[in-house]
Amino acid sequence: MKSIQAGVLDIAYLETGPADGPPVILLHGFPYDIHAYDAVSDLLAASGLRCLVPFLRGYGPTRFLLAETPRSGEQAALGADLLAFMDALGIPRALLGGYDWGGRAASIVAALWPERVRGLVSCGTGYNIQDIARAGIPAEPEEEARFWYQYYFHSERGRAGLAQKRRALCHLLWKLWSPSWAFDEETFARSAAAFDNPDFVDIVIHSYRHRYGGIPGDPAYASIEARLAAQPAITVPAIVLQGADDGVDPPAPEDRDAPHFTAAYDRRILPGIGHNLPQEAPEAFALAMRELG
Template sequence: MKQIFDQHRRRFFGVAAGTVAVGLGVIELARAESESPQPSVTNASFGALKQIDAGVLNVGYAEMGPAGGPVAILLHGWPYDIYAFVDVAPILAQAGYRVIVPYLRGYGTTRFLSGETPRNGEPAAMAVDIIALMDALNIRKAVVAGFDWGARTADIIAALWPERCQALVSVSGYLISSQAAGSAPLPPQAELQWWYQFYFATERGRIGYEKYTHDFAKLIWKLASPQWKFDDATFDRSAAAFDNKDHVAIVIHNYRWRLGLAQGEPKYEHVEKRLAAAPVIDVPTITLEGDANGAPHPDVSAYAKKFSGHYEHRLITGGIGHNLPQEAPKAFAKAVVDADRA
């Protein structure tokens, strides 16, 4: 039975009364409370990253937790990187999870294996990348969780490859769309929120993003999370991921594709056709929203019926913006565990 759970009405303080069953035993997990914005730098690093060939990419990723534990794959968005999960991953690892946090194509240490591969940012390609990563790592099934581009990628995996998805955690809910849906005009106020999408549609915008990548990303961070008091060290740690030589091309293609101004690759057409039908997601799902999300996002009423299995929605309070896992890591980690248990 579906349940729309408003976390604003409940407050979790202290430790959980119960215990969480995971593959390696029964481990107590502290309950996530409604959180204030986190200190800018808590865990400084994931430590040494790993690399693996997967599909068309050599993927850079962080890994934490026991090799034999249930798997959680955490997916970042734009303009963010794996450090959005630097405080989430240790919580899940301590709870017995094998945590995989990959750089998406165009970010960090992830590279294309061939210079001939199109620098394609369409949603289907990113989802196929993660399925290829799971295959390369011999991961049959995982809890898939993300925000922004990462949430969209997680949604697609849950919708089209449910046999690979143990459960789903998605910030801002159901983000599957299509070029046809993207062609429909929105009310002026809503269009205003997508200003950068129209900027990127121009050659001026491509050149501007290439020239001012870090300044642009920092502006988006501030607009999307207006109450998050991150410092320069926190931003700079993530901004290094944008120095990837394919970053600009991937970002520009992603937003132009959404507006129908750029084509995808023929090999992904069958995936995009299935996504254009807005498939229902039936794996156990928890959607999250921050109470101070300054980025464009749908209201829960617009997407709640797209989830046909066990479903909860949680509003995370305390001035939490778009980068929810970094701003409220306990709440995000708790959602991963709870979705897995559903």
């Protein structure tokens, strides 16, 4: 485990592969951690790539440098953290891969700072940039039902539930979101340790309330949020991977994200795979990364 001061954080990360290899940054989602990429990073490192897998804000050993920094989980903060991580390590350009929150961070950097990105692998929602201005428009009832946990987090009961029963709640989400993945308890426990971060609850709650416009963001990221409100195109080569069995974000027959990508683009739907795609299908994820790298 390594760490580096980057922006407002001291970011903990794992690094594998040759130090002089082309850099690859792999970003986990909620409620997961860096172990989602154990097999992927081994495969990519064996191909000569330098793999960097950071804990996001609010996870594992990653910590804020100052107590007074707002514990924001908004999308702009995730993108800013990734850019600061690259700057701190002196990485001018990298291949980015991510899913869920990590896919959002990667998509934001690819959209706003394309000169820093060689290519993007995004799982689940391909164009993973929130359109907060339209967040109040109801979805189909089946989709709304899958988002029950988000509405739960809008209440103080939900905050208390996450704080007091975080492992049980996150274990349930793993099962619901990846119904065909037979993970064992040791696998879950290895990742669940990351949820004991003292900022985990505050950041998760802020994330799910902010994305619906329910609470303000950190003013430090207002200019980034303003740019994201325009729903900028992603102009770097991209591959979108979607699990056919994803229990929270199942792929639609029509690829509604494709118009947001203006460079080489491909969408692949993987049968028998759920939401935690890198951990469930590491070979397919690593293949997509190598194709772009």
